[in-house]
Amino acid sequence: MFDAVHNREGGEDEAALATPFVKCLVRLIRAQDSFGAWEGKSDAELLGDFILTKEKRRAIPIIGDPDPDVLWRLNMFYTAVGLAIEERSGLIASPMMEISHEGFGRVLLTTGRLVLLSKTLRDVHRFGFETFWKLTAAGSKLAGDAIAVIDAHPEVARGL
Amino acid sequence: MFDAVHNREGGEDEAALATPFVKCLVRLIRAQDSFGAWEGKSDAELLGDFILTKEKRRAIPIIGDPDPDVLWRLNMFYTAVGLAIEERSGLIASPMMEISHEGFGRVLLTTGRLVLLSKTLRDVHRFGFETFWKLTAAGSKLAGDAIAVIDAHPEVARGL
Numbered sequence: 001m002f003d004a005v006h007n008r009e010g011g012e013d014e015a016a017l018a019t020p021f022v023k024c025l026v027r028l029i030r031a032q033d034s035f036g037a038w039e040g041k042s043d044a045e046l047l048g049d050f051i052l053t054k055e056k057r058r059a060i061p062i063i064g065d066p067d068p069d070v071l072w073r074l075n076m077f078y079t080a081v082g083l084a085i086e087e088r089s090g091l092i093a094s095p096m097m098e099i100s101h102e103g104f105g106r107v108l109l110t111t112g113r114l115v116l117l118s119k120t121l122r123d124v125h126r127f128g129f130e131t132f133w134k135l136t137a138a139g140s141k142l143a144g145d146a147i148a149v150i151d152a153h154p155e156v157a158r159g160l
Numbered sequence: 161m162f163d164a165v166h167n168r169e170g171g172e173d174e175a176a177l178a179t180p181f182v183k184c185l186v187r188l189i190r191a192q193d194s195f196g197a198w199e200g201k202s203d204a205e206l207l208g209d210f211i212l213t214k215e216k217r218r219a220i221p222i223i224g225d226p227d228p229d230v231l232w233r234l235n236m237f238y239t240a241v242g243l244a245i246e247e248r249s250g251l252i253a254s255p256m257m258e259i260s261h262e263g264f265g266r267v268l269l270t271t272g273r274l275v276l277l278s279k280t281l282r283d284v285h286r287f288g289f290e291t292f293w294k295l296t297a298a299g300s301k302l303a304g305d306a307i308a309v310i311d312a313h314p315e316v317a318r319g320l
Binding site: 096097098106108110112113114118149153156 | 257268272274316
C-alpha cells in the first residue's frame, strides 16, 4: 500500500519536473552554477528547497525574517515565470521585487508598458510549495495569466 | 550687480517652490515629520539637500555608494511624481525601486495594468538638481509624460 502511494507520487514528480515551467526554472538555476558544483545533482535535488511539505511548513514560525536563500528562491521563481512568458510570447518580461526585511512586499512583472503580474507577497520566509506538481502549477498559471493579458493588449505590451 | 542676480535667482526659487510638483514633495516630506522637528523650517530649507550645485556635484566622487539619505530623497522624489499624477488623474501611481548598493537600478511607476514610468537609475549617490527650478521641471515633466500615457490607454490604466 505504502509502496503504491510512493510510486504514484514518484510518477507525479517526474511528470511535474518535465513541464515547461520547471524546465525554465532548472535552466535558470543551472545557469548560475559557474563552478559546476551542482553538475552531479538531479533536477529534483536542485529544486528540493522549493518544496515545503505540510510538516516542514508547520515547523517554521509564523512570523520570521526571510533569509537570503529564500529570497533567492523567490527571485528565481518569478524570473522563471518571466522566462516562461518570454518563451511563449517572444516579449521579455522582467521581474521587480520589493521585500521588507520582515518578508512583506510586492513583485511586478512588466513588458513594454504593460503590467503582466502584480502580486503582494506575505510570509516570504515560508515561501515554498507542497509538491513539485504544485510548484509547476503555480508558475504555469502565473505565466498563462500574463499571456492572456498580453493577448488582450498587444500594442501596450510592445510599449506603444 | 550681485544683488540683482541674487534677487532674480531668489524670485525664481520662490516661483519654483510654488509649483504643484514642489508642493507635492513638500507635503510628502512634512507628512513624515512625526515629531515636529521640521516645523520651523521653510520649504526651501526642507528641500535644501535636493539641490546640488555644479561645485557640490564636482566635489562628489564619480563612483560611490549611495547613503540612506540620498536613497530616501530619491524615493521621496518619485513618490511625489506619483502623487502629482494622482492629483491630476485620480489614479494612484505607486513607485517601485530596485537600487543596487552601488547606486545602479531602476524605478517603475504603475497604475492598474499600465507602466507610467520606467527609468534606469545611475550614479544615485549624486542624485540632485542644480536649482529648485530644475527640480520642479524634472518632476513635472515625468508627471506630465505619465498623464499622456494614461490618456493614451485609459482602460489599461484602470486595470481592465
